[in-house]
Amino acid sequence: MTIHPELVEKVHVEAAKYPSLKGKGVLITGGGSGIGASLVEHFCAQGCRVGFIELNANVADETAEAIGKKTGNKPFYRAVDLRDIDALKAGIAALRSEIGPIRILVNNAGNDDRRPIEEVTPEYWDERFQTNLRHQFFAVQAVVPEMAEAGGGAIINMGSISWMRGAAGLIFYTTAKSAVMGMTKSLARELGERNIRVNSIAPGWVLTERQVERAKRIYQGKFSEYLEVQCLKEHLLPPDIARMALFLAADDSRLITAQTFIVDGGVV
Numbered sequence: 001m002t003i004h005p006e007l008v009e010k011v012h013v014e015a016a017k018y019p020s021l022k023g024k025g026v027l028i029t030g031g032g033s034g035i036g037a038s039l040v041e042h043f044c045a046q047g048c049r050v051g052f053i054e055l056n057a058n059v060a061d062e063t064a065e066a067i068g069k070k071t072g073n074k075p076f077y078r079a080v081d082l083r084d085i086d087a088l089k090a091g092i093a094a095l096r097s098e099i100g101p102i103r104i105l106v107n108n109a110g111n112d113d114r115r116p117i118e119e120v121t122p123e124y125w126d127e128r129f130q131t132n133l134r135h136q137f138f139a140v141q142a143v144v145p146e147m148a149e150a151g152g153g154a155i156i157n158m159g160s161i162s163w164m165r166g167a168a169g170l171i172f173y174t175t176a177k178s179a180v181m182g183m184t185k186s187l188a189r190e191l192g193e194r195n196i197r198v199n200s201i202a203p204g205w206v207l208t209e210r211q212v213e214r215a216k217r218i219y220q221g222k223f224s225e226y227l228e229v230q231c232l233k234e235h236l237l238p239p240d241i242a243r244m245a246l247f248l249a250a251d252d253s254r255l256i257t258a259q260t261f262i263v264d265g266g267v268v
């Protein structure tokens with residue numbers, strides 16, 4: 001994973017160890033790069049059996065290799081376009097045969113490309129919802145039986161603070177991401193009796209490779225301007241999100257469900 005040393009601060013804090021995570025089957029979507037790759041790395045470092053879904057096979061392969069070398073616990077992956085629900089379900093089934101029963105699901109994949117209102121077609125709208133929302137529900141549907149059979153599980157859906165701030169230029173994304181919060185609450189209610197916890201993380205601006213490249217290309221000033229709106233004057237990095245996910249996946253958060261956790265450095 002390339003972190004851009006001239007722009008990003010290092011995360012100096014050593015990650016916590018969660019004994020309850022050891023050996024658990026973890027499924028992460030969009031695990032090839034960005035926050036997803038950091039999630040994969042953090043769960044591998046906990047001794048979990050990790051499988052991830054990724055669109056880009058080359059990226060997935062490189063990430064799996066690098067994380068295997070770094071943690072000594074190589075993750076499994078399937079190259080799948082999760083806009084195709086049958087392919088997603090087949091990918092999950094294939095990973096299950098490698099990692100065992102899935103006890104933790106992190107619905108991370110998404111894409112925040114921009115397009116002005118005038119250029120949004122019904123097809124594009126539907127495609128954006130397939131990329132940013134629909135797969136989260138169907139991944140949950142695929143793993144609920146094995147979580148219930150095992151006595152419980154933890155699901156974490158990736159949201160965003162963008163809709164809370166009324167971000168412009170990506171209304172299809174903000175609309176889908178606002179729905180993640182509602183879906184999380186209803187899933188938590190419906191699955192609570194099976195001891196399956198469902199929470200959401202709403203990140204602020206996280207300096208992933210893609211975000212850094214885009215900001216450099218389009219508007220350099222974003223780096224300093226964003227720190228002005230954050231209470232804490234340091235850019236978020238993927239591990240800042242992954243570490244919240246570890247806590248929400250571990251038994252340490254055993255009675256926490258139906259919540260959305262904002263991790264944004266205090267955007268006010």
Ligand SMILES: NC(=O)c1ccc[n+]([C@@H]2O[C@H](COP(=O)([O-])OP(=O)(O)OC[C@H]3O[C@@H](n4cnc5c(N)ncnc54)[C@H](O)[C@@H]3O)[C@@H](O)[C@H]2O)c1
Binds near residue numbers: 029056059081160
């Ligand atoms: N980076 C941020 O500032 C930020 C802020 C708020 C929310 N988020 C959310 O966090 C999550 C991860 O974002 P990120 O910034 O790491 O994104 P990213 O683009 O860096 O990584 C997303 C990964 O998901 C994969 N992916 C995308 N579409 C896919 C598909 N159809 N099938 C399979 N894989 C697919 C991509 O190939 C990529 O590896 C997303 O849900 C995003 O909306 C990110």
